[in-house]
Amino acid sequence: MTNIDRSITVTKITRTFGDYTALNGVSLRVESGSIFGFLGPNGAGKSTLIKILATILASTGGSATVGGLDVATKSTEVRQRIGVALQDVGLDPVMRARELLVLQGRLYRLSTKEAKLRSEELLKTVGLADVDAKRKVGDFSGGMKRRLDLALALVHKPDILFLDEPTTGLDPVSRVQIWEEVRRLNRELGMTIFLTTQYLEEADRLADHVAIINDGMIVAEGTPTELKASIGQEVVTFAFSTPDMAAKALVLLQPLVTKVKTSGHEVLCYLNQAAQNLPQLLRVLDAAKLTITNVTIAQPTLDDVFLQATGARLNIDPTKEARSTKKS
Amino acid sequence: MTDIILLTVRTLKYYLRNPAETIPGIAISVFFLLVYNAGLSGVSNLPGFHGSYLAFILPVAIISAAINGAGLAGQSLVRDIQTGYYTKLLLSPARRLAIIWGAMIAGATVLLVEVFLILGLALLMGLKSQTGLAGYGMIILLTFIWGMAFSGFSVFVALKTKSANTTQASTFVFFPLIFLSSTFVPKEYITSHWLKIAATYNPTTYAFDAMRSLLIDGWQAKPLVLGFGILLAFATVTGVLSLIQAQRSTRLG
Numbered sequence: 236m237t238n239i240d241r242s243i244t245v246t247k248i249t250r251t252f253g254d255y256t257a258l259n260g261v262s263l264r265v266e267s268g269s270i271f272g273f274l275g276p277n278g279a280g281k282s283t284l285i286k287i288l289a290t291i292l293a294s295t296g297g298s299a300t301v302g303g304l305d306v307a308t309k310s311t312e313v314r315q316r317i318g319v320a321l322q323d324v325g326l327d328p329v330m331r332a333r334e335l336l337v338l339q340g341r342l343y344r345l346s347t348k349e350a351k352l353r354s355e356e357l358l359k360t361v362g363l364a365d366v367d368a369k370r371k372v373g374d375f376s377g378g379m380k381r382r383l384d385l386a387l388a389l390v391h392k393p394d395i396l397f398l399d400e401p402t403t404g405l406d407p408v409s410r411v412q413i414w415e416e417v418r419r420l421n422r423e424l425g426m427t428i429f430l431t432t433q434y435l436e437e438a439d440r441l442a443d444h445v446a447i448i449n450d451g452m453i454v455a456e457g458t459p460t461e462l463k464a465s466i467g468q469e470v471v472t473f474a475f476s477t478p479d480m481a482a483k484a485l486v487l488l489q490p491l492v493t494k495v496k497t498s499g500h501e502v503l504c505y506l507n508q509a510a511q512n513l514p515q516l517l518r519v520l521d522a523a524k525l526t527i528t529n530v531t532i533a534q535p536t537l538d539d540v541f542l543q544a545t546g547a548r549l550n551i552d553p554t555k556e557a558r559s560t561k562k563s
Numbered sequence: 564m565t566d567i568i569l570l571t572v573r574t575l576k577y578y579l580r581n582p583a584e585t586i587p588g589i590a591i592s593v594f595f596l597l598v599y600n601a602g603l604s605g606v607s608n609l610p611g612f613h614g615s616y617l618a619f620i621l622p623v624a625i626i627s628a629a630i631n632g633a634g635l636a637g638q639s640l641v642r643d644i645q646t647g648y649y650t651k652l653l654l655s656p657a658r659r660l661a662i663i664w665g666a667m668i669a670g671a672t673v674l675l676v677e678v679f680l681i682l683g684l685a686l687l688m689g690l691k692s693q694t695g696l697a698g699y700g701m702i703i704l705l706t707f708i709w710g711m712a713f714s715g716f717s718v719f720v721a722l723k724t725k726s727a728n729t730t731q732a733s734t735f736v737f738f739p740l741i742f743l744s745s746t747f748v749p750k751e752y753i754t755s756h757w758l759k760i761a762a763t764y765n766p767t768t769y770a771f772d773a774m775r776s777l778l779i780d781g782w783q784a785k786p787l788v789l790g791f792g793i794l795l796a797f798a799t800v801t802g803v804l805s806l807i808q809a810q811r812s813t814r815l816g
Contacts, residue, residue, distance in 0.1 A: 291653050314656040325651030327643070329577060341569050342655045387651065 240303035241267040241394045241427040243288065249296035250283050257283040259451040260297065265429055265444070270421050272442030272459075273431040274537065280451040281431035282322060285399045288429070289319045302394055315343065318393035322400045324384040328373025332363055332383050335372060336390060343391035350390070357386040360416070378409040385416070396420065398430040402437060414441055435537040447541055454544035459537060466535035466543060468493055469509040471516065473502045474529035487519050498548055503539070566657045570665025571672070574639050578673055584638075585673050588631025592681050595624040600688070603747055612749065614779030618692070621685050622774035623746050625706050626767060628681050630741070632674025633710040634734040636667045637717025641727045663722075663809040667714050674710040678703055693781035701787070702774050708794045709770050715801030722805070722812045744768045769793040 243265035250258040258280045265271040275281050286292035288301055290310040299306045302316045326335060333354050340350025358364040361382040366375075372383065381401070388396060398417070402410040418441065420426045432438050438445050439459045447455040447462075455462055471492075475481045481497045488495050492506040506512055509532045520527060542548055578585050596617075604616035640663065643649040652662045682690075682699060692698045720733040743761040745753065745768050753759045762768045773790025776783045 289654055291650065311656050314654065319654045321647075321650065321654075323647050323650075325647035325649070325654075327573075327646055327648045329580060330573075334573075334576075338569060338573055339651075339655070342566065342652070342657045344656070 239267075239394055241425070242303065243271070243299070243301050243395065243427065243429060245284070245288070245297070245299045247297035248284065248287060248294045248299055250280075250287060250292070251295050256451050258287075258294070261448070261451070261453055262297075263446050263453060263456065265427060268421070268425045268427055269443045270417065270428045270430065270441055272438035272445040273429065273448060274433070274435065274438045274445055274541070275431070275448035276433055279448045281448060282399055284448075285319070285321070285397050285429070285431060289317060289321075289397055290314055315391070316393060317395045317397060318388035318391070319397045320381075320384045320388040320399065320401060322403065324380045326372045326380055326384060326387075329371055331368060331370065332358065332366060332372055332375075332386075333368060335383070336386060339387045339390045345391065353390055354386075357389060360389075361386045362412070378405055381405060381409070381413075385413070389420070392424065393426065395427045395429065398428065400431055400433065403433065410437075417441060435541070439537050445537065447537075447544060449541075449545045455540050462537060462540045463535045466505065466539050468505045468507050468535070470533050470535055470539055471504045471506065471509050471513060472529075472531045472533070473504070473516075473520065473527050475500050475502070476526055476528055480525045483523065484520055484525050487523055487525075488516060491516060491519065496542070496546075498542065503542070505535075566661035567664050567668065570652075570657070570661055571668045574666055574669035575672060577639065578635070578669065584635060585632070585677070588628055588673075589677050589680060591631065592624040592628040592677065593684065595620060595627055596681065596684060596688070599623070599747065606748055609752075611751070614775075615689075615691070617685060617688055617690055618778040619749075619775060620747075621681070621690065621778065622702075622771045623741065624681050624685075625678055625702065625774070626709060626770055627737070627741055628677040629674050629706045629710040630713050630734070630737045632677050633670050633712075633714035634717045634737075635673055636670035636714040637719075637721035637730045637733070638727070639666045639669065640718060640721040641725065641730045644721075644725050645727060660806075660809060663718060663805070667711070667718060667805075670714050670717075671707065671710055674714075675703070675707065678706050690778075692778045694777045698777040698782075701777055705770055705773055705790055705794060708791070708798050709767075712766075712794060712798035712801050715798065715803075715805040718805040719801065719808050722808045740765060740767045745771055766793050766797045 245261055245263045248258055248261045249256070261284060273281050273284070283292065287294050288299055288306055290306050290313050293307065301313050304313050306313055336354030336357060337347070337350045340353050341347065345353060355364070363379060363382060363386070366379070372380065375383065385401070401413050405413065414437070417428055417430065421428050430441065443458060445457065445459055445462060446453050457465070473484060475484060478500045481500050481502050484502045485495055485497050488502065488504055492504040494505040496503050504516065513532065538548060599620045600617050603620070606612060607614070607616040607619065640649070643652070649662070694701070717730060717733060721730045724730065743758060744765045745762050750759065750762055750768065753762060769790045772786045776786035
């Protein structure tokens with residue numbers, strides 16, 4: 236298990252669609268047996284990179300290897316070793332779950348007997364074993380479809396698993412189930428997992444290593460702890476009723492903290508010993524008659540890393556956000 | 564090879580579960596056979612017309628079944644493209660062309676089943692052939708080539724447009740192909756000049772001629788050579804077009 240190369244190397248990958256540059260010289264390395272979180276907003280280029288690594292899209296520049304194999308020249312071999320669950324599930328709605336799994340197994344060169352055994356095993360794993368065998372996949376709920384799609388990606392016990400926004404649009408319970416399954420696959424089978432997400436929490440909780448992509452470029456990379464440590468200090472966030480007030484507060488707070496920036500009607504101050512220094516900051520703002528609507532003190536999060544790197548907040552609430560249809 | 568069989572079986576299962584996709588094709592063919600035979604069989608009493616009208620109209624019913632069966636190939640591909648299953652297949656190590664051939668072979672199988680049904684019905688209606696069993700074999704072979712030609716066309720449209728509506732709409736070439744030909748009366752009897760020209764350039768005319776010669780006149784070299792030659796050429800053109808398009812659509816975008 237340890238001798239197999241399960242790494243991913245991406246070297247200066249570029250992909251353009253006409254005038255639009257989806258990926259602009261992306262380089263990264265995913266170690267064998269790790270969970271890699273590829274974090275970025277919609278349209279940042281996450282799905283484009285997954286499609287290139289999964290051999291269904293060509294890059295317009297650069298190179299990449301998956302499990303030590305070049306994705307451009309060894310595509311068939313790469314396909315045999317990877318499992319892929321794309322953001323849009325690819326299920327034939329008139330087939331049954333077992334049929335799909337057995338066919339998938341056969342296409343990955345399992346014998347009929349192996350494929351049947353494997354599909355029963357997987358249906359249990361993803362919690363679909365008790366579903367009426369005659370039920371068409373088209374009648375499944377969104378969460379069930381997603382779990383079946385994940386099972387299809389696992390049919391041949393791939394060395395490397397690509398998950399494109401595996402929990403987007405799922406309810407919190409299903410999200411946690413998918414997280415647990417991802418951890419189990421990684422821990423028990425040593426599978427390398429490359430997952431894209433727009434959720435900071437997901438990257439933070441699952442990934443050993445995170446890269447943040449924005450507008451087709453990697454803007455930050457490291458372990459979640461490293462990335463947060465790069466922010467260094469604690470973050471005090473003041474919310475004001477108007478962006479105007481936030482702008483005035485920025486000027487006042489600048490001399491008192493290490494770093495300060497605004498985001499809409501909020502002001503973020505980075506400083507040491509935030510709790511001890513807070514009263515002083517409040518006095519200054521109060522003297523200027525700026526109405527504070529909210530104050531929080533927090534350890535830096537990946538969102539702060541993202542804000543630091545891009546100047547904008549990622550700010551996606553998974554519980555409120557509807558499934559996005561925009562290509563990313 | 565295994566991939567082709569797996570994907571063909573999958574598509575055939577779909578047709579078995581959704582008879583609504585194949586029944587209209589058979590119904591139209593049976594309609595041709597029953598209604599036109601009943602309504603137009605008097606034509607065979609015209610001077611110069613020889614043989615039964617049943618034998619004359621049978622090729623129209625067969626070719627119409629073939630067009631419907633073959634059109635299914637493109638439609639099942641579009642269905643897969645739209646459900647995303649096509650992408651799932653592309654992600655798998657399945658042979659790229661097996662993904663397309665699976666759909667084409669399944670369509671061809673439906674086509675053959677339909678042709679056997681139509682032939683069986685004609686035999687029940689009292690069809691007599693001058694060339695016997697071998698002649699029927701030839702007719703089935705001609706139909707198969709014709710079907711492959713049309714299936715190539717439908718796959719080409721499906722992969723090119725990726726649109727169910729356009730692929731469905733493209734089957735409307737069925738009408739000019741079937742009707743701008745020596746459909747109801749022999750070509751000599753067509754009085755309209757433009758229709759005669761259209762019939763001359765329509766490959767279907769040569770399929771009709773070859774089949775009719777087998778049923779009515781016995782073994783004749785000229786209509787058979789023309790029939791097989793033109794249909795093979797037609798099938799080659801659409802086959803090459805669909806292969807180029809297939810390679811283009813499965814190659815990395």
